[in-house]
Amino acid sequence: MEGRLINPSSGLPDAKLSPVADSSVLQIWGGHPLHGHVRISGAKNSALVIMAGTLLCSGDCHIRNVPLLVDVDRMGQVLSALGVSVQRNGDILDINASNITSSKAPYELVTQLRASFFAIGPILARLGVAQMPLPGGCAIGARPVDLHVRGLQAMGAEVQIEHGICNAYVPGKNRRLKGAKIYLDIPSVGATETLMMAATLAEGETIIENAAREPEVVDLANFCIAMGAKIQGAGTSTITIDGVPKLHSIDYTIIPDRIEAGTFLVAGAITRSDILLSPVVPEHLVPVIAKLREIGVPIVEEAPDSLRLLPAERLVAADIETMPHPGFPTDMQAPFMALLAIAEGDSLINETVFENRLRHASELNRLGADIRVKGNTAFVRGVPLLSGAPVIGTDLRAAAALVVAGLAANGKTTIQGLRYLDRGYDRLDLKLLELGAKIQRLPAAGADPEVAPTTINPEASISS
Missing domain, CATH: 3.65.10.10 (Enolpyruvate transferase domain)
Incomplete structure (x- = not known):
């Protein structure tokens, strides 16, 4: 495998991406809080x-x-x-x-x-x-x-x-x-x-x-x-x-990616973590921040271009309706569904932008969520915990939602469908790894069925 240069702005290795990453899987051993700083890539x-x-x-x-x-x-x-x-x-x-x-x-x-x-x-x-x-x-x-x-x-x-x-x-x-x-x-x-x-x-x-x-x-x-x-x-x-x-x-x-930033905020919220995100434009994240605070997640602006998320004492249900900007973004609907799956109470999610964007609900149910879908509406009843299982990402944000859920689930979650994830997230697995997540990308045939990694070789974490 050819060598890679380290990007000094992120600490992550540069890479040449393969157009198809379906031959690899992500394995996540959940239940570990995240901590540290994550650099948000361009939109x-x-x-x-x-x-x-x-x-x-x-x-x-x-x-x-x-x-x-x-x-x-x-x-x-x-x-x-x-x-x-x-x-x-x-x-x-x-x-x-x-x-x-x-x-x-x-x-x-x-x-x-x-x-x-x-x-x-x-x-x-x-x-x-x-x-x-x-x-x-x-x-x-x-x-x-x-x-x-x-x-x-x-x-x-x-x-x-x-x-x-x-x-x-x-x-x-x-x-x-x-x-x-x-x-x-x-x-x-x-x-x-x-x-x-x-x-x-x-x-x-x-x-x-x-x-x-x-x-x-x-x-x-x-x-x-x-x-x-x-x-x-x-x-x-x-x-x-x-x-x-x-x-x-x-x-x-190019401006920072508000959807990547929102995904990391949800990842921090579901794992009760303390993380710092920059660069961000807080004005681009107003509906996401407002909904997270409604759910019980403390978020503060550390600087004009950075946000800090603190551990939530309690996650409570909330209703979401996706709308064009400045409403709640449809691209954040799937990660929030994962978060609401473990929030106390019943939540309702109404997808008004795209008519076929709730397919991740069935995959979240494989992890132990209690979600019913009728048309473009999902009814989410919070459960105490999720459990690891094999799942498949059906689109870009659905794959991200499964990563978020896997971070909180007990045991090991194996995620397929990475060609979607790599379309829209810049080295998501490596950034989570830097925050302390137990996550590893492996060829599908080489996925270890039991053992969580203590150290992960970055060369194995991005396809080249």
């Missing part, structure tokens, strides 16, 4: 769309704080297939899209990564033509692209979907999109980002109403503004973009 959902946003620029883009994820690797492969130069050095990506050689993204990559579809906006804005396969990703329900298509059509594009390919072009001599007033039926993050990127190079003014307000939308807007785009209102329900002829080179740092 996955910002990194992916900002990588797509580099297509708007004909110069060099220097992107910092990019997490080490399978999804980031895949997006890099999509960009490379379009003729873009992508080079990685630690958590920095150097991207140059001055010579886009293709307007067609590869089917085999786009169907594995939904965020890659968002590149249709900047490709169309730069070249006047784009061919994008319909997207894939986690199986958490239908996420149609009709809002993206209708918005691009409002900006003057001709768009047809045939045989799973979205073909778009801009008629006319200069092949530039035109500013338009666009209303989104729902505040879709992907549609907001796609159309905002397309509008940066369009002729005239574009207004997006009922726009998504997520921090990652604001991060993308700030990235585009730093390149010379004229955008106002990001973070509100109305975004106004005045198109410019071109954008310039940029050195930009």
Whole structure:
């Protein structure tokens, strides 16, 4: 196995990720409190769309704080297939899209990564033509692209979907999109980002109403503004973009990942731990922090960019309803279900964003939870404790929920489905290991049935 450099900012080894980690499993021996400091990586959902946003620029883009994820690797492969130069050095990506050689993204990559579809906006804005396969990703329900298509059509594009390919072009001599007033039926993050990127190079003014307000939308807007785009209102329900002829080179740092931070907060809460998280943006975590405090978990702001979680004396039930930002994030629903599984009393979780995002309930029940699902609602009756068992992650956040539950369960929990986990968490197992968790990643055939590790070789903890 080739050597790895230590990232001085985190103490964790750098690694080259395999696109498929299903051949390995995580083993967790639960019941051990966590302690210490965990460094939060850059936001996955910002990194992916900002990588797509580099297509708007004909110069060099220097992107910092990019997490080490399978999804980031895949997006890099999509960009490379379009003729873009992508080079990685630690958590920095150097991207140059001055010579886009293709307007067609590869089917085999786009169907594995939904965020890659968002590149249709900047490709169309730069070249006047784009061919994008319909997207894939986690199986958490239908996420149609009709809002993206209708918005691009409002900006003057001709768009047809045939045989799973979205073909778009801009008629006319200069092949530039035109500013338009666009209303989104729902505040879709992907549609907001796609159309905002397309509008940066369009002729005239574009207004997006009922726009998504997520921090990652604001991060993308700030990235585009730093390149010379004229955008106002990001973070509100109305975004106004005045198109410019071109954008310039940029050195930009991605915001911390609020979902990773929230996952570590829940991991600390379920294990009655004392941990410090940084860097974070506390304003991005308001609904998560509020719900944890309602459940009984003490959280304090140690500094403007750090949070400290203290051991809870008692965990009590709470109701959760997922909503678009600034409501409770759907990406935190699964980890919170694991936490509420051992809280005193009955909790109700209503998933309103995606229609197929409660499949982790049955896996949590394998660990001894008492959860009933009806439609998009889960009824959680708290139990005194969970017990280790073999389980399978069915999507990204479901896999994270099983890790969280395994940290608290008595005995050994073995988790399969790591290809989902590695899509969205930067070396989660190694970060938990640094906090004192008894956790190990092994090839599925080499999983030890009984013995908890006292020391773990980091080379065995990340696939290469």
